[in-house]
Structures are given as C-alpha cells and as structure tokens.
Amino acid sequence: MEQLAPREPKLAIAFGSSWFDQQALLDGMRSVLGALPMAGGSTAGEITPEGPRSHSCAVLLLASEEAACSIGAGESAQSHPHEAGQQAAYAAAREFPSQQRTAFLLFGDGLVSGSTDMIRGLQEGLGTSFLMAGGLTGDDLRFSRTYQYANGRAMSGGISGLLLGGGLKVGVGLEHGFAPISRPHRITRARANVLFELDRLPASSVYEEYFGADLTAQMRQERFTRQAVAFPLGMQQPDGVSGWLLRNVVAFEPDGSLRCNADVPEGASLQLMMSSPQSAMEAAVVAARQAVTSLNRVGCAIVFASAARRVLLGSQNAALEIARIREALGSSVPLIGGYTYGECATTAAATMADRTPVHTESVLVVAFGK
Amino acid sequence: MIAIYVVLLISVLTTVVLMAGVGGGLQLACGGVLLGSLAYLTMRVIGAEHERQELAKLRATYAQLDQQAKWIIRADLELHHAQEELDRRLASLMSLHQLGRQLQVSLKPEEVFQKFDAAIVTNFGFSVGLFGVCPTMGAVAWQSLVGVTPEAAERLRVHVTASGLLKQLLADPTPRLWQAGGGLNAAQRALLDLLGSSSAVVASILPHSGPAGCFILCRPGVRVSTSKADEELVKILAHQLSTAVENSALYEHAWSEQQTLERKVQERTRELAEANAALTRMNKAKSDFVSAVSHELRTPLAAIKGYASLLNSGQFGTLAQPQAERLAKIEKHADLLTQFITNLLDIARIEAGRTTMERRAIPVQEFLATIQELVQPQLLAKRLQLAIDRDGVTELLGDAQHLQRVLVNLLSNAVKYTPESGRISVGLRRDGASVVVTVSDSGCGIPAEDLPKLFQEFYRANDPVNQQIRGTGLGLALVKRIVEAHRGTITVASQRGQGTTFTVMLPAAAEPPAP
Numbered sequence: 001m002e003q004l005a006p007r008e009p010k011l012a013i014a015f016g017s018s019w020f021d022q023q024a025l026l027d028g029m030r031s032v033l034g035a036l037p038m039a040g041g042s043t044a045g046e047i048t049p050e051g052p053r054s055h056s057c058a059v060l061l062l063a064s065e066e067a068a069c070s071i072g073a074g075e076s077a078q079s080h081p082h083e084a085g086q087q088a089a090y091a092a093a094r095e096f097p098s099q100q101r102t103a104f105l106l107f108g109d110g111l112v113s114g115s116t117d118m119i120r121g122l123q124e125g126l127g128t129s130f131l132m133a134g135g136l137t138g139d140d141l142r143f144s145r146t147y148q149y150a151n152g153r154a155m156s157g158g159i160s161g162l163l164l165g166g167g168l169k170v171g172v173g174l175e176h177g178f179a180p181i182s183r184p185h186r187i188t189r190a191r192a193n194v195l196f197e198l199d200r201l202p203a204s205s206v207y208e209e210y211f212g213a214d215l216t217a218q219m220r221q222e223r224f225t226r227q228a229v230a231f232p233l234g235m236q237q238p239d240g241v242s243g244w245l246l247r248n249v250v251a252f253e254p255d256g257s258l259r260c261n262a263d264v265p266e267g268a269s270l271q272l273m274m275s276s277p278q279s280a281m282e283a284a285v286v287a288a289r290q291a292v293t294s295l296n297r298v299g300c301a302i303v304f305a306s307a308a309r310r311v312l313l314g315s316q317n318a319a320l321e322i323a324r325i326r327e328a329l330g331s332s333v334p335l336i337g338g339y340t341y342g343e344c345a346t347t348a349a350a351t352m353a354d355r356t357p358v359h360t361e362s363v364l365v366v367a368f369g370k
Numbered sequence: 371m372i373a374i375y376v377v378l379l380i381s382v383l384t385t386v387v388l389m390a391g392v393g394g395g396l397q398l399a400c401g402g403v404l405l406g407s408l409a410y411l412t413m414r415v416i417g418a419e420h421e422r423q424e425l426a427k428l429r430a431t432y433a434q435l436d437q438q439a440k441w442i443i444r445a446d447l448e449l450h451h452a453q454e455e456l457d458r459r460l461a462s463l464m465s466l467h468q469l470g471r472q473l474q475v476s477l478k479p480e481e482v483f484q485k486f487d488a489a490i491v492t493n494f495g496f497s498v499g500l501f502g503v504c505p506t507m508g509a510v511a512w513q514s515l516v517g518v519t520p521e522a523a524e525r526l527r528v529h530v531t532a533s534g535l536l537k538q539l540l541a542d543p544t545p546r547l548w549q550a551g552g553g554l555n556a557a558q559r560a561l562l563d564l565l566g567s568s569s570a571v572v573a574s575i576l577p578h579s580g581p582a583g584c585f586i587l588c589r590p591g592v593r594v595s596t597s598k599a600d601e602e603l604v605k606i607l608a609h610q611l612s613t614a615v616e617n618s619a620l621y622e623h624a625w626s627e628q629q630t631l632e633r634k635v636q637e638r639t640r641e642l643a644e645a646n647a648a649l650t651r652m653n654k655a656k657s658d659f660v661s662a663v664s665h666e667l668r669t670p671l672a673a674i675k676g677y678a679s680l681l682n683s684g685q686f687g688t689l690a691q692p693q694a695e696r697l698a699k700i701e702k703h704a705d706l707l708t709q710f711i712t713n714l715l716d717i718a719r720i721e722a723g724r725t726t727m728e729r730r731a732i733p734v735q736e737f738l739a740t741i742q743e744l745v746q747p748q749l750l751a752k753r754l755q756l757a758i759d760r761d762g763v764t765e766l767l768g769d770a771q772h773l774q775r776v777l778v779n780l781l782s783n784a785v786k787y788t789p790e791s792g793r794i795s796v797g798l799r800r801d802g803a804s805v806v807v808t809v810s811d812s813g814c815g816i817p818a819e820d821l822p823k824l825f826q827e828f829y830r831a832n833d834p835v836n837q838q839i840r841g842t843g844l845g846l847a848l849v850k851r852i853v854e855a856h857r858g859t860i861t862v863a864s865q866r867g868q869g870t871t872f873t874v875m876l877p878a879a880a881e882p883p884a885p
Contacts, residue, residue: 019488019517055488142497142517142590181443183436210443215451226454227447272443314457 001032001061003334009033009061011069011162013105013302014040014149015047015338016057018139022147022154025057030152036061037071039162041107042147043338044138044307049326051319052310054140058336060300062368066167070095073150074121075158081114082121084159089125092163101126103170105302105366106134106161107148110341113193115358116263118159119344123356126163128346132356133172133366134161135304135340136261141311143250146341169369173290174345176246176306176362177283180234182210182272187235190266195233195249195258198270202256207249210272220252229308232361233260234273246273246361248308261342262358275361277317280309284321284363288328295369301329303337304364310339312361325365333367458495462603465493466610473614477621479503479580482614483513486585491516494603496587498565500526504582507537513583518565526564526586533557539584545573545604566590573608580619583611657718664711664718671711675704706842713844717827720851727855728769734760734798737770741777748785755793756781763798763805768876772852777809779845780872784811786839787870804858805878810871816864824862825850 001009012033016025022042029038046053072092074084092104104126108118115136123132137146150160164170185206189197198206208216211227219228234244251259264270275283284305292298303325310318326335343364346356469490476482483501491499498517502510508531515523530536535557548558549569562570570588587604678700681689689697719725738758749756766773777796784794788811797808816824820831828843853860857877864870 017488054492140492140497144590181439183432183439210440211447212444215444215447226450230446230450231443272439274443274446314453315461 004061004063007063009036009063010067011062012036012038012040013060013062013162013336014038014057015043015059015336016040016147016149017046017055018042018044018142018146019055020057022149026149026152026154029057029059033059033061035151037069037162038149038151039071039105039107039160040149041135041137041160041338042139043340044140045310045339047303047305047322047335047337047339049335051322052315052339058338060302060334060336062300064166064168064299064368067164068097068099068166068168070097070163071151071160072163073148073153073155073158073160074118075155077109077112077114077118077159078157081112081118085118085121085123086125087121088159088161089122092161093126096163096165099166101130101163101165102168103131103133103164103366104161105164106132106159106344108134108136108159108342108344109148109157110136110138110146110261111143112136112157113259114263115193115342115344119356119358122159122161130165131170131172131346133170133174133304133345133364135338135344135364136342136358138307138339138341141307169295171291171294171367171369172345172364173287173293173367174343174359174362174364175283175287175290176244176275176359177280178232178234178244178246178273178275178361179279180244180271181231181274184269184271187264187266187268187270190264193260193263194253195260195264195270196255203258204252204256206272207252207258216252219249226311229312229361231272231274232308233264234271235264235268237357244273245357246359248360261360275312277313280313281317281321281324284365285324285328287363287365288325288367291365291367292329295367297370298329298333299368299370300334301325301365301367303335304340304343304366305337306343306359306361306363307339307341308361309363321363325363329365329367459603461493462495465490466603466606469607470610473610474617476614476618477625479577479615479618479622480513482611482618483583486514486516488516491587494587494607495589496571497589498567499585499587501585502527502583504536504540504584507540507582510536510584522564526561529557529561529564533560535561536584539572540574540576540582542574543576545571545601545608547571547601561586562588571604573604575608575611575615577612577616577619579623580615583615585611654722657722660714661718661722664715667711668708671704671707675701675708678704710842710844713842713848717844717848717851720848720855725855727772727852729767730770732766732768732770732773734764734766737766737774738777738796741774741781744774744778745781745785748782749794752785752788752790752792754785754788754791757793757795759795759797761797761799763800766805766807766876767878768856769852773856773876776849776852776874777807779849780809780874783845784809784813784870786841787811787813789813800878801875803878804875807874807876808871809874810869812869815866815868816862816870817866818864821862821864825860 012029014026014029016022046056046058048056048058070092072088072090072095074087074089074091077084088106104122106119106122108115112118119132126132137148139146145156147154147156148158148160185198187195187198188200195203197203204216207219210231211219215227219225228249232246232248234246237243237245247260247262247264249258250261253259288301291301303322305321309321313321326333329335341360343359343362344356345359345364345366469485472485473482476485480503483503486499486501491497499514500512500516500518500523501514502512504510510527510531512523512527518526530539547569548554548562548571550559550562554562562568565586565588567588567590570586572586573584575583575585585608678697680686682694682697682701716725738760742756742758745756748754781794781796788794792812794809794811797806797810799806816831817833820833823829824831825846827847829847830841830843850860853874853876859875861873862870863873
C-alpha cells in the first residue's frame with residue numbers, strides 16, 4: 001500500500017506459505033487491505049523481486065482505472081472437480097460488470113486429481129474466448145493440504161480465481177526447457193491421472209528400465225524427489241498442438257501404476273524428458289518474453305513456477321532463474337509469484353484447440369499491461 | 371511391388387507363348403523378355419535384402435541410443451542424488467550455523483527451545499519438529515511446534531509421558547532413529563503412528579546445568595535417511611542445544627548472582643553511609659565536647675597561671691628558693707597545658723570546619739627568616755646546624771600563621787630527636803602545580819611500624835628515645851590537619867638511625883574553594 005500510494009488499489013493477488021495459519025494470514029491482510037477483491041493461494045515457496053523465499057507471503061496490488069474484476073470460488077473439487085470449476089466460473093461471471101473479459105487468473109488445489117476436469121468446468125462456465133492462466137496451489141512439498149484464497153477466506157480442496165477485464169491488458173508465456181531422451185512408449189492403459197500400462201507393461205517398469213531397480217525402489221518411498229522431477233514424462237500435445245506436455249510422477253502405487261500430477265490420456269505417446277539448468281533458465285526467459293510480446297508497457301507480473309523446478313534447479317539456480325525473468329521483463333517491473341504444483345495457461349496454440357492444459361515443471365509468466 | 375507383378379505377368383505370358391509354339395521370331399523375343407524379367411526379379415530380391423539389413427542396422431543403432439539414454443539417465447540420477455545430498459547437508463550446516471548464532475543470545479534456557487521455526491526444521495530435511503523442556507524426568511512442555519497442531523502435540527506429550535518413553539529418552543544421551551519395522555517396541559511404534567511417519571529422529575538435551583529437554587524430528591511420507599553424516603548432524607544439533615541451555619542457565623545464574631551482589635552492595639553502601647553519618651555526628655560531638663572542655667579548662671588555667679605569676683612577682687612577699695622553683699614549674703606546666711589545649715582547640719576547629727585558611731601569597735624569604743628566628747634558641751641549645759635551600763621558590767600560597775605552625779612544629783620535632791651537633795635541613799622546590807617543602811634531620815629515625823600511626827592524635831612512638839622527650843602527641847596531628855586544610859599532603863620517610871624526612875606538598879596556585 002505504501003509503494004502504491006497515492007493510487008488506490010483495484011485488486012490484490014496473494015501467495016502465502018502453507019506453514020502459516022491460513023485464516024490468520026488472510027485476516028492480517030484484510031486488516032490492511034479492507035474489502036479489496038483478493039485471490040491467491042498457498043505455495044511451495046514464494047517468489048519476490050529479490051528471489052525465491054520460504055515461509056513468507058507476497059502480495060501484489062494492482063491499480064488501474066480501466067480494470068474490472070470479480071472473484072469466483074468453487075469447493076469440493078476433490079470429489080466434484082468439474083462442478084467446482086463451474087461454481088467458480090458462475091460466481092465470477094455473476095459479479096463481473098458488463099465489460100469485456102480479458103483473462104481469468106486461477107488458483108486450483110494442487111492435490112486434486114481431476115485438475116483438468118476442474119479447468120474444463122471453468123471454461124464451460126466462462127467460455128474459451130479469452131485467456132485463462134494460473135497455477136495449482138502447493139503446500140511446501142508436504143502434499144497434505146493446500147489452500148486457495150478468495151476475498152479473505154482460505155479454503156482447501158477448491159478453486160478460486162480473478163476474472164479480469166475492462167481495459168486491462170494481459171499477456172502470458174509458458175515454457176519448460178525439457179527435451180525427450182528416451183524412445184517413445186505408448187500409453188496402453190490410463191485413467192485420469194493414473195498411468196497403468198505403457199506398451200502393455202506395468203507403467204513403473206519403464207522407470208525401472210531406465211532408472212534401475214535400486215533408484216526406483218528409493219523413489220517409491222519418497223514423493224517428489226529430485227530424481228523424479230529431473231526426468232518427467234513428456235507427451236506430444238494432442239489435437240495437433242505443437243510442444244510437449246510434461247507430467248510428474250508424484251507416487252508409485254503398489255500395483256505398478258504411476259500417479260501423475262495431471263491427466264494422462266490413453267493412446268498418447270510418452271517419452272522420458274530431460275533438461276539442464278541452462279536450458280531450463282533459457283525457457284524461463286522465453287516465457288517472460290512471450291508474456292510481454294503483446295503488451296506496450298508492462299505494469300507488473302506474476303510468476304507461477306513449478307515447485308519441481310525449484311527442487312531441480314536448487315536454491316542458487318532458482319534464484320538465478322527469477323533474476324533472469326526480471327531482467328527479461330525489466331528490472332523496474334513489480335513481480336511476485338509462487339511455486340506451484342501445476343501451471344495452466346491458454347497459449348496461442350492451445351487456444352485453437354479450445355483447451356487449457358495443465359503443465360508441470362514449467363514457468364508461467366502472466367504480465368499485466370499499463 | 372506393382373513392378374514385380376508386371377514382371378511376373380510378362381513371364382507367365384512369355385511362358386504361355388513359348389509353350390504354344392507360336393512363330394520362331396516371337397519365341398526368341400519371348401525368351402529375351404523372360405530372361406530380362408528374371409534378372410529384374412533377382413535385382414529386386416537383392417535390393418530387398420539390403421534394405422532389411424539397413425533396417426536391422428537402424429534398429430540396432432536405435433536400441434544402442436536408447437541404451438545410452440539409460441546410461442545417461444542413471445549417471446545423471448547419481449549426480450542429482452549426490453547434489454541433493456550436498457544441498458541438504460549444506461542447508462543443514464548453514465542452519466546449524468545460524469541457529470548457533472541465534473542461540474548465543476538466548477538469555478533463558480526456555481528461550482533456547484523457542485528458537486526453532488519451520489525454516490530450521492525444513493533445512494534439516496524434516497517437516498515436523500517438536501522441541502520441549504523437561505522440568506522433571508517424567509514431564510515435558512513443548513516450546514516449539516513445527517508442522518504439528520497443538521492438539522496432536524498434546525496427544526504426543528501424553529503418550530511419551532504415560533508410556534515411559536520420555537524417561538527412556540532422557541536416560542540416553544545419543545540421538546536415535548526409530549524406523550517402523552526396525553525392532554521398535556509398542557510405545558515407539560505408537561509414537562510413529564501418532565506422528566503419521568514411518569521414521570523419526572528422537573534426541574535428548576542433557577546440559578550439565580539448566581533444565582533437560584528433548585526433541586522429535588520426522589518427515590511424514592518420507593523414510594528419513596540413516597547416513598552417518600545425518601546422525602552426526604543431529605548429534606551436533608543436540609550438543610549445540612545442550613551447550614546453549616547450559617550457557618543460558620549459567621548466564622541466568624550469573625545474572626541472578628550479580629543482582630544479589632548488587633543488592634548487597636547497595637545495602638552495604640547504605641549501611642556504610644549511615645555509619646559514616648553516625649561517625650561524623652560522633653566526631654562532631656567529640657570536637658564540640660573537646661572544644662567545650664578546652665574552653666572550660668582555659669579559664670581556670672589562666673587563673674592558675676595568673677596567680678602563679680603574681681606569687682612569682684613577689685607582691686605577697688619574697689619567696690624562698692624552693693618555693694620559687696616549684697612556682698616556676700607550675701608556670702611551665704601551665705604553659706604546656708595551655709599549648710596542649712590550644713592545639714586541641716585548633717584541631718577541633720579545623721575538623722569542624724570552623725577555621726578558615728587564608729590563601730595568600732607568602733614571601734618565602736621572610737617566612738623562613740621568622741621561623742628560623744623562632745627555633746634558633748633550640749638550635750643553639752643543642753648546637754645543631756640548620757641548612758635552608760629555597761631552590762628559587764619565592765612564594766608560598768596559604769595561611770602564613772598556620773603554615774608557620776606547621777614548619778615550627780616539624781622543626782621542633784627535628785630538634786627534639788636530633789642529637790647534639792646534628793644537622794637539620796629545610797628544602798623547597800617547585801613540582802608542577804605544587805610546592806614541595808621538606809624538613810629532614812639526621813636524628814634517630816622512627817621505627818617503620820610507627821610510621822603509619824604517626825599523624826594520629828595522641829599517638830607517640832613507644833621507644834626509649836621517645837620516653838625521654840616530652841610531648842603531647844598532638845603536634846603532628848595538628849600539622850596534618852593544617853596541611854590538608856590547604857589541600858596539601860604530608861608524608862614521612864624514615865629509617866632507624868638514618869634520620870627522618872617530612873615532605874609537605876602544597877598547591878602552588880589558587881584553586882576554586884571546596885564545595
């Protein structure tokens with residue numbers, strides 16, 4: 001508020017550590033921000049202009065006379081992801097003034113298995129004619145409970161978001177920097193985010209084939225290890241969209257199936273992917289440049305970076321990545337963000353297919369024009 | 371493939387023509403076509419074989435590349451694993467370092483346990499941490515909770531105290547890793563269940579002084595590493611905590627002792643101040659008493675002296691020789707008593723602050739000449755030599771009358787204690803902002819044990835020489851008070867048989883009046 005003065009903020013976007021008492025955290029924010037529309041979520045680390053942080057909170061205030069916004073939230077996404085998405089969409093649309101819609105900034109629960117359904121529900125409620133971007137909320141890699149913020153209320157297992165419009169200009173960029181390293185494998189059996197068979201063999205045998213039995217046994221015991229995030233699964237995007245859609249294996253099930261962080265379609269071709277810190281950081285720069293391409297002047301930006309990237313890059317390179325994003329956006333551009341369990345954005349290619357896929361190990365930069 | 375069918379069709383037609391025995395020219399032509407077709411077929415078969423071989427080579431290369439990808443992945447994974455371990459160790463060490471700095475400023479043992487937050491716990495590779503103080507072997511009070519609700523912490527507290535785990539823990543100075551399936555007893559397994567974790571690190575904090583404590587660290591969902599380095603880190607953490615608790619307990623003890631000491635010092639200072647005030651009151655009462663008594667004594671003494679003088683004058687008839695001698699003794703003793711009372715009165719006046727010392731420039735030459743004149747009869751009587759060295763000092767600052775008494779007193783003493791034909795010297799010199807006056811003699815000297823008491827009232831050295839010399843024991847006491855009233859000092863140095871030197875230091879310039 002001090003940095004923004006004397007201008008009046010129009011809306012707030014917040015990222016907070018899951019270690020905090022979430023309601024107390026939001027009450028604290030509300031005590032300063034009052035009834036300002038606010039959306040956000042818990043993270044696996046917060047991003048500030050100075051770099052990645054842990055056990056902190058970051059708030060971005062947006063002041064714009066032309067901007068219009070409304071908040072929407074949906075609950076019970078674990079059991080009814082599609083309906084939760086629709087609920088959030090209808091709530092946001094109901095409150096939105098009769099102006100042009102530009103974008104929907106979403107914060108979905110990162111532990112919900114049907115995140116793709118959740119987003120589909122959103123799109124059904126809001127339409128696909130405008131940008132949809134956001135992240136799946138995290139909980140500092142504890143995989144226990146994540147939170148979504150909507151107007152001073154902290155909820156879990158839901159989805160919240162900001163419907164933006166009016167004269168506000170929004171640009172997005174999403175990249176990951178991974179390339180295939182293994183031969184292709186056909187997904188012969190899968191349901192939602194669970195991968196049962198590859199080439200008619202138990203899915204985990206692929207990991208054993210490439211990683212060896214010892215490492216795979218170790219990965220079975222821990223979630224989200226550096227080894228698992230270093231080699232995500234990559235699928236060619238369906239519907240003729242170019243590029244690779246990445247999936248993290250978040251759990252090895254006893255029956256040999258692999259639980260992924262988002263949907264894996266049956267019949268798709270799948271390969272193990274690999275990256276290097278250098279190419280990952282280059283991808284972040286590309287994402288930042290994509291985000292500002294359509295904007296004349298950048299007012300501020302939000303970064304949704306994959307929690308897996310932070311694990312993979314390590315603390316030094318993660319800080320360097322944020323520094324390079326800032327450099328690409330302009331060092332004076334205010335920037336905050338969070339490390340998420342999934343990133344989603346309607347990129348130019350995906351728009352043609354009327355879908356907003358859930359990515360992982362990616363950097364999503366959402367830039368707001370002045 | 372179509373070409374092969376065409377070649378086969380041509381071959382079949384050619385064969386049919388040959389078998390039908392159609393014209394010789396035609397048969398020849400058909401034979402040529404047949405041969406050509408067979409050659410073409412042979413070439414195609416060879417080509418197909420070559421393609422199969424190429425395909426097999428490509429497949430082998432593809433498999434090799436895939437195999438190489440596996441090697442790369444495994445090598446990369448090993449590197450990642452090593453990097454992850456290194457990062458974790460680094461974070462743990464940094465955390466230990468930061469924690470050490472934070473713990474240094476813990477002033478109370480309980481504060482040590484309150485320094486733990488989520489950042490420290492996660493840097494050590496855990497997500498849940500409980501740190502507690504144990505006032506007794508059977509009780510624990512959590513001071514820091516990370517990643518666990520107060521309700522769950524309370525359940526854990528009840529369990530560790532009721533099951534006796536806490537006692538076991540506090541009896542063991544070595545941190546332990548408890549892993550499900552690792553030979554744990556029922557209470558230990560129940561603890562892991564309550565934590566929702568398959569393993570946990572438990573450790574006691576056992577300082578030499580200060581309260582004991584314990585901590586539990588775990589990461590639900592993850593099997594905690596059991597490497598030697600991890601054990602060492604937890605050991606260092608436990609040791610660091612013990613030291614911090616010990617230091618803060620010692621600090622607390624030292625602080626408490628210091629407070630007690632300060633309180634005692636204040637009490638003693640107050641008592642001393644009160645005693646000092648009482649002494650001052652008593653001293654004043656003494657001075658008043660001495661002053662009053664002296665005044666009361668002076669009146670009859672003056673009468674005694676007056677009547678003795680009258681008798682001696684012969685107004686009441688001529689005195690017989692023995693009478694005259696006794697009368698002379700009366701007069702002499704009356705004079706001595708008068709002198710004694712005068713000294714007593716002067717000391718009392720100076721102590722009571724009723725005597726004002728003038729601060730005027732005194733010409734040294736005249737001053738010394740007067741003194742020399744006063745002591746000259748005594749010097750002559752014992753044939754003593756007096757040497758005076760002014761060393762260029764022309765002026766003294768002070769009350770001429772009182773300083774004269776000082777010098778006369780010192781010189782009289784010197785005369786008394788110096789054998790006949792001895793030597794006495796008076797020296798003056800400038801020393802910074804002071805003038806130093808020394809009176810030395812070649813007399814018998816003063817025993818070392820008597821020197822510290824020399825300036826006390828009524829003190830006289832107990833030696834055979836002193837017993838033969840008359841004195842009141844007030845002369846040097848008066849000298850000291852006069853010198854101190856001038857803001858000066860007087861010291862004495864003496865050796866048996868080597869003579870004595872009194873040194874008087876007087877301010878050379880005027881100073882502001884005493885408050």
